[in-house]
Amino acid sequence: MGKIVALVSGKGGTGKSTLCVTLGMVLVRKGYRVLLIDCDCGMRALDILMEIDRNLVFDISDVIKGNCTEEKIIYPCEFCEGLFLISAPQNPDDLVCKEDMKHFTDSIRNQFDYILLDAPSGIGKAMESAVYNADICLVVANAEAVSVRCCVSVRRKLYDLDKNNIRLIINKFSKKEFRKNPDYPDLDSIIDETGIQLIGIIADDKKTIRSLRSAMQSVRGVSAMECVRRTACRIDGENIPLLIC
Ligand SMILES: Nc1ncnc2c1ncn2[C@@H]1O[C@H](COP(=O)(O)OP(=O)(O)OP(=O)(O)O)[C@@H](O)[C@H]1O
Numbered sequence: 001m002g003k004i005v006a007l008v009s010g011k012g013g014t015g016k017s018t019l020c021v022t023l024g025m026v027l028v029r030k031g032y033r034v035l036l037i038d039c040d041c042g043m044r045a046l047d048i049l050m051e052i053d054r055n056l057v058f059d060i061s062d063v064i065k066g067n068c069t070e071e072k073i074i075y076p077c078e079f080c081e082g083l084f085l086i087s088a089p090q091n092p093d094d095l096v097c098k099e100d101m102k103h104f105t106d107s108i109r110n111q112f113d114y115i116l117l118d119a120p121s122g123i124g125k126a127m128e129s130a131v132y133n134a135d136i137c138l139v140v141a142n143a144e145a146v147s148v149r150c151c152v153s154v155r156r157k158l159y160d161l162d163k164n165n166i167r168l169i170i171n172k173f174s175k176k177e178f179r180k181n182p183d184y185p186d187l188d189s190i191i192d193e194t195g196i197q198l199i200g201i202i203a204d205d206k207k208t209i210r211s212l213r214s215a216m217q218s219v220r221g222v223s224a225m226e227c228v229r230r231t232a233c234r235i236d237g238e239n240i241p242l243l244i245c
């Protein structure tokens, strides 16, 4: 039975969608079959990152409304065999409620080893749908004051929803830039403020992130992808150290 992982954040643009795809890619490299579900209704992104947008016809709301069968909404990623996408609706009125999302993810979780759900930023209804059936919630933040403070609201919201298995990922991290940041003397001060246990730190690495297709070829030795690989291993229960770039 597949493990369901939701990626959330308070502040927008912390890197959830990108991380959702790169985590999926490294989990596929570990030999797993991985499904990504875009939950950002009206603002979907994963189809573009996975280069599926041109072929996309059906989204998750089509199955919920009975417009098509389940197989029709699952799209394979051409540059990463074993990685699949279910897209979010483009129409915000087609938001899938949390009960329907739970029912649907339960019905397909035996077909995949991992199901990663990419939530929209914030703590609204679409975020609730994304986390409702998740086994683990990953709060994606950047090492800056606004992003860190937003994690506190997200953590409270997750506790309200009875989601207690929560981990923090600090994305777009640069040791050099962090040293210049007067808000935080060290990483522990960020972790303390969020109140969330750290599971990953991902390097700020715009060059690699620009093309996920080429990032797929070169996981080892490339800073952001090596960070993602280690984070995925930790999510998968392996006890390996973080890479702090
Ligand atoms: N590790 C990284 N290093 C450098 N840039 C990154 C990294 N991860 C993501 N980015 C960049 O940050 C920007 C936002 O990323 P992304 O769209 O994945 O964020 P998001 O949290 O999903 O945003 P939203 O809240 O709008 O859904 C993009 O330009 C992306 O390329």
Ligand SMILES: [Mg+2]
Residues within 6 Å of the ligand: 016, 017, 018, 040, 045, 118, 119, 120
């Ligand atoms: Mg996104």
